[in-house]
Amino acid sequence: MKEEGSFEITSETERLVIRPLKKADYKNWLNEFENRYPSQHRHDKGRMDMSQCTEEWFHNLVDKHQELALTDTAHVFGVFRKEDGTHLGMVDFSTLARDEFQWGRIGYSIHNQYWRNGYGEEAVNEALNMAFHHLKFHRIEAHINLDNPASINLAENVGMKYExxxxxxxxxxxxxxxxLIYYKNSID
Structure with a gap:
């Protein structure tokens, strides 16, 4: 059910549902963060202290995501497995410029216990479609650390080009x- 004044874009792939977080997602969201493996490398936060992430804190986070979307500052989407609703990670877009640019930045993360299943590529591919068709961006950039080969590979696998x-x-x-700056345009 859509709450009044809420921003709701949802998309599905063969295995995934990509949509804004809802307040009812709290237990699922928390469980998957708590079940992360220890950090696998410098860019993987791994297990985190989630003690501050109460249900009230999460509800405020959902409200903040809605506010950011309604003001076109950022659009934050949860990635869920279609089969059972498991929260797998997040994809987000930050608006860098609108007007004649229609330019945004993408960020993505999959909980490390779900790596190497193709979820990241599937989610980012669909999220880029959402960015171009629903959010009306023309150019999306990924800003990637030089020592993050997994993120570089993902960007290349979804058709982003090194700039x-x-x-x-x-x-x-x-x-x-x-x-490293990787990009994709709506006309590519």
Whole structure:
């Protein structure tokens, strides 16, 4: 059921449902975060302390996602397995510029206990379709750390193209780091 004033785009693939989080997702969402494996590499958060993530906190998060979507600041989608509704991860789009640009950034993560099943590629492929057809972006970029081959492979597997390396692009890990820029356009 759609709440008044809510932003609801839902899409399905053969195995997945991609949609905004709902307040009723709390237990499923929390369970999958709590069942993550330890970190597999520097860009995998692995197990996290979820003690602050109460049901009230989650409801506020869902409301915040709705507010961001309604203002076209960001669009955050949960990735769920169609077969049983299991929360597998997230895909999000940040609006970088509208008007004559229609330009956004994609972020994606799949819980590490579900890696190597093709869920990431399937989810990102469909999310890009959603970005172009429903959110009306023309250009989507992925900003990827140089030492994240899994994310690079995923971007390439969904047809994103390497454009450039932006030097000192993002402040993380205690300093300004370079990012690879991959892109896809609505006319590609």
């Amino acid at each position: 450039c390396t932006r030097k000192g692009f993002i402040y993380e890990f205690g300093g300004w780091t370079d990012n």
